[in-house]
């Protein structure tokens with residue numbers, strides 16, 4: 001292994017920059033040449049890459065987004081696109097690749113591994129939804145962004161004695177919703193993992209009102225339905241005055257938290273160590289507080305472990 005490359009792919013996540021920094025600096029420390037590929041698999045297909053220096057990754061540890069840019073690349077899902085990508089890797093004499101991204105990006109990397117370029121995945125997605133790891137980069141920062149937003153919205157909810165419906169991200173996963181709901185004291189949390197009936201939701205809202213509760217925070221994970229859709233549904237059951245707030249992409253941006261910077265540094269360095277052992281098709285993760293590498297296949301076959309007890313606790317604490 002002489003020359004390795006790194007790319008970021010899929011939705012960006014705070015922590016991607018510190019992870020790039022760790023891959024580049026650990027690689028150079030170990031005597032490797034490190035190439036940065038721009039715009040994910042799209043840039044790989046187009047050969048948009050250049051050698052990285054220690055300086056290139058200076059002053060990025062504290063920045064959100066990704067200095068290498070990210071993309072969703074439908075062309076890479078075609079055989080022709082994959083062939084072009086492999087040709088570029090061979091042309092630039094790249095012996096191994098670190099892919100920082102979510103499950104889709106991992107799937108793409110498996111194709112390259114099977115074609116002879118060992119790839120290692122670093123979990124970078126705010127959704128925290130990759131099977132096999134307890135943590136994905138960006139989750140902590142996104143969580144803090146959402147909690148800050150809930151706190152602000154709560155001020156208005158209290159002043160106007162209103163119920164607020166806050167829609168949060170997490171394509172198919174309820175982690176952001178549950179953690180933020182618990183941290184922000186939300187009364188109701190709707191997540192894709194649990195099917196709660198409208199009757200039960202309304203019953204809880206009404207019992208709060210009967211006890212004199214004047215405001216309420218409802219978190220809706222986008223994977224369940226949109227906040228607006230939920231507000232419309234609620235109208236069929238109650239005349240409670242609601243407002244909807246869609247947090248959207250502010251959840252993906254911003255300075256990575258201390259936790260995300262540390263995890264990114266640990267994950268990025270571990271990815272380089274794994275490549276140095278000539279291992280491909282591996283994913284980096286956190287298990288019981290230990291940084292590990294595991295068979296990437298597990299990330300596809302296993303299911304993301306969702307902590308139902310936290311969801312239950314949020315209900316017990318926010319009645």
Ligand SMILES: Nc1ncnc2c1ncn2[C@@H]1O[C@H](COP(=O)(O)OP(=O)(O)OP(=O)(O)O)[C@@H](O)[C@H]1O
Pocket residue numbers: 009010011012041071072073074075076077101102103104105106107108109111124125126127
């Ligand atoms: N099955 C697949 N085969 C080949 N490439 C894939 C596959 N799935 C995804 N990819 C590639 O990976 C890119 C990123 O995937 P996707 O858009 O699913 O994001 P992700 O990595 O899952 O991140 P996130 O869900 O956090 O945004 C895709 O645009 C595509 O280029």
Ligand SMILES: O=P(O)(O)OC[C@H]1O[C@](O)(CO)[C@@H](O)[C@@H]1O
Pocket residue numbers: 011102125126127169170171222252
């Ligand atoms: O930015 P895009 O492409 O609209 O993707 C949004 C999706 O990406 C994520 O932010 C990360 O996977 C999801 O939570 C969300 O559903």
Ligand SMILES: [Mg+2]
Pocket residue numbers: 010102103104
């Ligand atoms: Mg994904």
